[in-house]
Amino acid sequence: MPTAIAVTSADLALPAQDERTMPAVVLAGIDRxxxxxxxxELNALVEQYGYVVVVCSQAAPEPVVRRLYTLRSLLESDRIALFRPALPPLGIAVLARQLRQLASCDLSPGVLASAGRLLTHYLHAGAVLGSVARLDRVPVGLKAHARSWVPGSQFAVLAHPEPQLVRAGPGVTLKGPEFSTWLLVAKGQLQSDWAGGLGGQWGVHGVREVPLPAESPAWWGTGRMVEFCGYLADLSVLYQLVTSVRQTSCHWCGLDVIGDRCVFCSATPPAPEPPRALEQRTPA
Known part of the structure; x- marks a missing residue:
């Protein structure tokens, strides 16, 4: 049975990318x-799937986060992974779908869960904002703060993988991926076509539109926005990326993982023992 990939709201469960994409488990209203x-319910998921990976935004309401950690603690289970990467909500939704794609492959639960850390490096997530006055996820200079109060100002911000902030306008762009991607766009209350035009500048395969996640205004500090994310969509490419990385066994729970941390038990490799001092020999 494939590992379950769970999200905390229905708007983070994007439509399937292909016929092999596993459906998302939606933990909507889990705090209520x-x-x-x-x-x-969560215990039934673990029994049904064996392992559950919950992909959760850092903008998720605090009661939701507390409930997730409480449930995991009460179940005393290392088969539930809570993964909260520093991505905007649309990037979280894209990453969860990529893991849903990979869940149909022959990847072990530990490798699939830790693949999330690897795949974040290939996401280019940002937004066009009508104001950066309340933006605290990306460094904002004093001039940009001042321009936020000028009517009609718009700012293009890339939050990941490298923070960038420019004043949106004709001929202005953001540094994009050095590989071919698709572009996903989610429109909020801002009237702007700048994000869609970014697809031509980045040379994407195509632009697709989805509803704006409910957590996006809290993450970006404003509802006057258009969120976007450049991502890899092809399952064979995602699979090759993950399987090309060396796998190791977690010294604590024994799962095969990639990277330096097990997402299920949070264990890191033990520190290497210091070399023993050479024994001094006393001459006869």
Whole structure:
């Protein structure tokens, strides 16, 4: 049975990319249901799938995050991974879908879960904002703050992989990926076509549009925005990226992983032992 990939709201469960993409498990309202009911549901998921990876935004409401950690603690289970990368909500949704694509392949649960860390490096996530006055996820200079108060100002911001901020306008662009991607666009309350035009500057395969995640305004500090994300869509490319990385066994739980941390038990490799001092020999 494939590892379950879960998200905390339905708007983070993007439509399937291909016929092999596994459906997302949506933990909507998990903080509002009685604790025993939520505990029973999550335990049933673990029993059904064996392992569950919950991909959660750092902008998720605090009660949702507390409930997830409480449930994992009560179940005393290392088969539930809570993954909260520093990505905007649309990037979280894209990453969750990529893991859903890979869940149909012959990857072990530990490798699939830790693949999330690897795949974040290939996401280019940003937004066009009507104001950066409340933006605290990307460094904002004093001039940009001042321009936020000028009517009609728009700013193009790339939050990941390298922070960038420019004033949006004709001929202005952001440094994009050095490989071919698709571009996903989610429109908020800002009237702007700048993000769609970014696809031509980045040379993407195509531009697709989805609804704006509910957590995006909180992450970006404004609802006057258009969020975008450049991503790899081809399953064979994603699979090759993951399987080309050396796998190791977690010294704590024994799962095969890639990278330096097990997403399920959070263990890191033990520090190497210092070399023993050479024994001094006393001459006869």
């Amino acid at each position: 249901r009685p604790l025993d009911q939520a505990l029973t």
